[in-house]
Amino acid sequence: MGSLCSIALFLYFLVLFLANISLSHPLCNDLTAPFSVKQPLAFCQFDGSVCCNSKEDLKLQRQFKAVNVSGGCSLLLKSLLCSKCDPFAAELFRVESESRQVPVLCNSTVSSKNSAQSLADVDFCARFWNECNNLSVTNTPFASQAGDGGNNTSTISETWKSSNDFCKIFGGASDESSVCFNGQAVSFNISKATGPSPSGICLEKLGNESYLNMVPHPDGSNRVFLSDQPGKIYLATVPAEGSGELLKIDESNLFLDLTREVHFDAELGLLGIAFHPDFLKNGRFFASFNCDKAKWPECSGKCACNSDIDCDPTNLDSDDGANPCQYHSVISEFFTNGTYVRPVEVRRIFTMGLPFTTHHGGQILFGPKDGYLYFMMGDGGSKGDPHNFAQNKRSLLGKIMRLDVNSVLDTKAISKFQLWGNYSIPKDNPFSQDKNLLPEIWAMGVRNPWRCSFDSERPSYFLCADVGEDKYEEVDMITKGGNYGWHNYEGTLPFTPSRSPEISNSTTKIANPIFPVMMYNHSEGSASITGGYFYRSSTNPCLYGTYLFADLYAGVIWGGTETPVGSGNFTRSHIPLQCASDSPLPCSSETEPSVSSSPSLGFVFSFGQDNNKDVYLLASTGVYRIVRPSRCNFHCSLENTTSLPPSQQPDRSPPSPSSSKRLLNNICTLVINLLANLCFLLVVM
Numbered sequence: 001m002g003s004l005c006s007i008a009l010f011l012y013f014l015v016l017f018l019a020n021i022s023l024s025h026p027l028c029n030d031l032t033a034p035f036s037v038k039q040p041l042a043f044c045q046f047d048g049s050v051c052c053n054s055k056e057d058l059k060l061q062r063q064f065k066a067v068n069v070s071g072g073c074s075l076l077l078k079s080l081l082c083s084k085c086d087p088f089a090a091e092l093f094r095v096e097s098e099s100r101q102v103p104v105l106c107n108s109t110v111s112s113k114n115s116a117q118s119l120a121d122v123d124f125c126a127r128f129w130n131e132c133n134n135l136s137v138t139n140t141p142f143a144s145q146a147g148d149g150g151n152n153t154s155t156i157s158e159t160w161k162s163s164n165d166f167c168k169i170f171g172g173a174s175d176e177s178s179v180c181f182n183g184q185a186v187s188f189n190i191s192k193a194t195g196p197s198p199s200g201i202c203l204e205k206l207g208n209e210s211y212l213n214m215v216p217h218p219d220g221s222n223r224v225f226l227s228d229q230p231g232k233i234y235l236a237t238v239p240a241e242g243s244g245e246l247l248k249i250d251e252s253n254l255f256l257d258l259t260r261e262v263h264f265d266a267e268l269g270l271l272g273i274a275f276h277p278d279f280l281k282n283g284r285f286f287a288s289f290n291c292d293k294a295k296w297p298e299c300s301g302k303c304a305c306n307s308d309i310d311c312d313p314t315n316l317d318s319d320d321g322a323n324p325c326q327y328h329s330v331i332s333e334f335f336t337n338g339t340y341v342r343p344v345e346v347r348r349i350f351t352m353g354l355p356f357t358t359h360h361g362g363q364i365l366f367g368p369k370d371g372y373l374y375f376m377m378g379d380g381g382s383k384g385d386p387h388n389f390a391q392n393k394r395s396l397l398g399k400i401m402r403l404d405v406n407s408v409l410d411t412k413a414i415s416k417f418q419l420w421g422n423y424s425i426p427k428d429n430p431f432s433q434d435k436n437l438l439p440e441i442w443a444m445g446v447r448n449p450w451r452c453s454f455d456s457e458r459p460s461y462f463l464c465a466d467v468g469e470d471k472y473e474e475v476d477m478i479t480k481g482g483n484y485g486w487h488n489y490e491g492t493l494p495f496t497p498s499r500s501p502e503i504s505n506s507t508t509k510i511a512n513p514i515f516p517v518m519m520y521n522h523s524e525g526s527a528s529i530t531g532g533y534f535y536r537s538s539t540n541p542c543l544y545g546t547y548l549f550a551d552l553y554a555g556v557i558w559g560g561t562e563t564p565v566g567s568g569n570f571t572r573s574h575i576p577l578q579c580a581s582d583s584p585l586p587c588s589s590e591t592e593p594s595v596s597s598s599p600s601l602g603f604v605f606s607f608g609q610d611n612n613k614d615v616y617l618l619a620s621t622g623v624y625r626i627v628r629p630s631r632c633n634f635h636c637s638l639e640n641t642t643s644l645p646p647s648q649q650p651d652r653s654p655p656s657p658s659s660s661k662r663l664l665n666n667i668c669t670l671v672i673n674l675l676a677n678l679c680f681l682l683v684v685m
Contacts, residue, residue, distance in 0.1 A: 025568035027090035027460055029099050030428070031480035034087035035512045044082035046185070052085035060084065066139045073132040079183045080128070080141065088186040090460060091179045094172075101141040106180040107171025124182045125171040126163050133157035133166075145169060198542040200576035201557055202632035203599055205585040206239070206616075207247040207623040213272060214608025214616055214623075218279045224610050225255060226623075229269035231262030231289065235339075238610055239584075241539060241627050246584050256287070256334065256341040261299075263292035266320070268327060271362025276405075277371050285334045285341060286349065286373065286405070288364045290327050293353075299328050301351030302420060304380055309394045311387060316355055319381065325353030329360050331375065331421070333405070349373075349405055350421040352396060355389075356381025359448040359467075360397075367402075368459045372426050375401040376464065378448035384469065384497035385487040390445050391510070393436045396420070398486060400449065400464070400478055402429055402442035430481035445484040445513070451531030451549075451606055452478065456613065458534075463517070465531025465549055469495070473529035474516035475549060475560065477568065485513040492516065517570040518547075518560050526551035532607035537614045540629050542636035548575075548615060550604040557617075577601075578632040585622065599624065 026034045028051035040047035041054065043061035052060070060081045069077055083092055083103045092103035105125035133156045137146045146159045160166040172180045179186055210228070217223040217235070226249070227233040233256040239245035262270050272288035279285065291299030303325035305311035316324040331350040334341045354360055359378035366373055379385040379398035390398025407424040414422070417439065425431070425439040437444075452464035462478040472491030476484050489495055492515045520526065530550045535543040547560040547570070557577060560570045579587030579599040587599035602620035609615055617624040629636045 025461060025477055025562075026087040027479060028087070029084055029089040029093050030433075031090060031460075032430075032433075033477075033479040033482050033512075033514050041085065043078075044085045046082070046085050049087045050085050051087055051089045052082075057085065063139060067135070069132075069135060071131075073135055076128050076131055076183060077135070077140070080181070083181050086186055088179060092181050092186065101144045102170050103181040104172035104179075105167065105170045106182045107167045107173060124180075125167040127183075129156070129163040129166050133163075142170075196542050196637050198540065198546070198559070198575060198629065198634070198636065200578060200629065200632060200634040201540070201543070202578055202580055202627050202629050202634055203587065203617070203624040204241075204580045204583040204627045204631070205587045205599070205622050205624050207249070208585065209249075209622065210605070210620050211608075211618045211623065212270070212605055214606070214610075214618055215273060215275065216609060216611040218275050220611050222611065224608065225273065226608075227270055227273055229271075230264040231258035231260075231270045232256070233258075233270075233273065233287075233341075238625075241614070241625065242582070242631070244582065244584050247623060255336075255339075256285075257343075258287060258289060261291055261296060261330075261332075262289045263295070263299075263327060265357075267358050267360070272364040272376075274364045274366055274373065277366050283335050283337055284346075284405075285336050286331060286364055287334065288329070288331050288362050288375070290354075290360070290362070291330055292327055294326055299330070299351075301328050301330075301353055303353035303355070304389070304395065304397050305353075305355040305387070308418075309389075309392050311355075311395075313353075313355065319356040319358075322357055324355050327354045327357060328352060329354060329362060329377065331364060331373075347408070347422050349423055350375065350403070352420050354380060355387070355397075358382075361446075361449045363449070363452060365452065365454065368454050368456070370426070371406070373403045373405050373423075374442065374452070375403060376446075376449040376452055377401060378446065378467075379486065384495075385447065386497060388487060388497075390447065390486045391483075391488065393434070393441070393444070394438055396438060396440060398444060398446055399441050400443040400446065400452075401440040402426055403440060428480075433481065442480060443478050443482040443484065445482075445486050445488075445510070446476070447486040447490075449531075450529060453531065453533050453607075455534040456536050461534065463531065463534075463547060465529040466516075467528050468522070471522055472519050473522070473526065473551065475518040475529070475531065475547070475570075476514065477517050479514070482514045483510055483512065485510060485515070489513055489515070491519040517568065518549075518558075518572045520551075520558075520572070524554070526554035526556075528552035530604050530606060533609055533615055535613075535615055535626075537612060537626070539612075539614055540626060540636060541638035542629065543626070548607070550607070550617070552603050552605070555601045555604070576634075578634070580627060580631040582631065587624070 028034055034049040034051050037050055041052060041057040043057050064078055064081055086092060093099045094104055105128060107125040108123045135156050137143045137154055137156060137159055174180050211226045212229045213227040215225045222238045224236050224238055225233055226236050232254055234249050235255045237248040258270055268290040270289040274286045276282055276284035293299040303313050305313045305316060305324060313324040329352050332345040333347040333349055335346050358381035361376035361378045363376045364373060377396055377399050379390040389395045403423040404426050405423050408422045409424050429439055430441060431437040431439040446466045448467040449464045450467050455461035464476050464478050466474050466476055468490050474491050487495055487497055488510050528551060530552055532548040535546050535548055548557055550557050557575050558572045559575045560572045563569060563571055577598055600621060604617055604619050606618040607615060608618055615626045628639060630639055
């Protein structure tokens with residue numbers, strides 16, 4: 001294992017091309033992933049990947065016949081109805097908390113940033129008006145917007161009076177983060193200009209301590225929260241880039257100390273923290289951690305191995321000296337005024353006993369669009385998920401959960417719905433379409449999701465790194481109701497467990513597994529993926545839009561980019577790392593000298609982000625910030641363009657508010673001794 005610890009710190013490879021303009025990945029109107037059909041749809045005539053099954057296709061056909069339209073309007077209305085089947089329907093309908101009934105119609109009166117878009121595309125709204133203004137709104141998608149005018153005799157022109165009025169409501173344009181409907185299936189121009197590829201990543205070291213979580217302060221300041229695995233959370237001030245100063249942490253004034261409640265060992269400890277989206281108003285703060293019921297009486301909850309899934313905890317073997325469900329995963333809510341947290345929790349949100357001591361994720365995030373709490377849970381541990389928890393729809397193991405912590409049910413309702421704590425269920429969770437699913441489940445079939453994030457500029461991009469077992473590590477694009485294959489698949493290849501599943505009612509066949517957008521083999525000198533962020537800082541503009549991730553052991557950073565833009569198809573490359581010569585702290589110890597200025601990261605536990613969107617590596621050897629490439633003599637032609645007049649600067653404006661909002665914050669900080677780190681590493685595999 002010692003050789004693994006020092007492996008591959010000095011690898012250099014050529015890097016990827018970075019897409020400057022970004023469009024959303026395939027996603028259906030209900031936020032589920034598109035699926036494949038064996039035969040083309042009869043009415044809408046889509047084939048391949050679609051968002052409608054034959055039953056929904058027939059429903060659209062009946063709706064079309066009920067309108068009783070002919071002439072030029074007939075083809076336009078049919079294409080409009082069938083846009084619900086487009087694999088990019090979520091973008092066409094601009095999904096927020098609820099989807100609209102009519103797709104965004106390409107409109108020439110709305111300025112489009114897409115210079116490659118043809119005039120015919122952006123005139124579709126006016127074209128539809130010209131051909132269909134005498135169409136009765138009854139039985140059409142427009143009826144929901146017609147108000148009192150939507151009776152049996154009103155037409156489109158009688159309801160909206162003019163093309164301008166009509167297109168103010170239903171028109172729009174394509175931009176960096178969304179698309180509009182032009183009467184045809186969504187496609188992307190793959191020749192769009194791309195930014196210059198990054199020649200490398202330059203780092204500066206700001207501290208020697210090791211942390212597991214880092215989240216920016218919700219007040220927008222230069223402060224961040226850092227938490228360590230044993231259970232302590234600090235408030236830290238981040239110095240200006242290049243100032244030569246270190247992180248300022250008052251270790252004598254803890255933000256929160258949970259070491260009494262937290263059980264810290266290997267993969268157990270304080271694993272996640274999150275601030276409520278309205279934190280500045282309500283002071284609500286959440287922590288995800290593990291506890292030991294043998295040492296802390298308040299650590300008590302239902303075991304994840306239970307009769308509902310035909311699992312008997314008395315038949316499970318002890319794991320690393322612990323009895324089944326001795327350890328629990330807990331989400332607790334605290335109140336804070338921004339400076340301190342009351343030592344007694346306000347509410348226990350979630351508690352679940354763990355069958356084994358490994359593979360239980362633990363990260364929590366608030367969705368940037370919906371405000372719900374996402375909870376990442378692994379398969380519970382043991383080699384190959386022998387109980388097939390990840391594919392069992394009645395188990396919460398191997399799942400991404402989505403909880404409403406704003407509407408808490410009373411005790412009677414919690415018991416009725418058999419919830420695991422004080423929360424309620426979002427009405428649009430996948431159980432509304434699949435009654436076999438536990439209502440908390442948002443996605444399933446993951447092994448051990450280790451660090452997930454929403455893209456701050458395209459919130460529909462929700463990426464999770466999922467730790468593999470024998471051969472492959474993967475990055476998944478998480479979608480509503482998605483099944484990511486474990487334990488039937490590891491990466492894109494079938495996986496054969498060493499023994500048959502021990503739960504009789506577990507799922508044995510996966511109809512539409514969603515394969516990773518990126519993966520790599522353990523032969524590359526790595527064995528445990530660490531997820532990161534889409535880089536959205538202006539500090540290194542040549543990294544802009546690249547998804548950065550790492551491996552616990554390899555000491556290298558990968559960058560992922562979409563090719564072509566908007567396709568959901570990613571490629572990855574190693575990005576060379578160097579440490580700035582003027583780093584506040586040297587990136588290598590005297591006993592372990594650096595080669596070619598490559599930083600000795602040790603083990604990369606996690607990533608962090610501050611309010612400037614600067615990205616940090618949280619490693620066993622300390623905290624590192626990605627800084628200007630020129631500080632390491634890396635070339636980026638865009639680095640100095642911020643000094644140019646606005647008219648000469650490259651267009652890096654964020655997507656329109658209709659299609660994106662600012663993402664939620666993260667947190668973290670404190671020292672873990674090296675022996676504890678090594679223990680964590682050995683088991684995370």
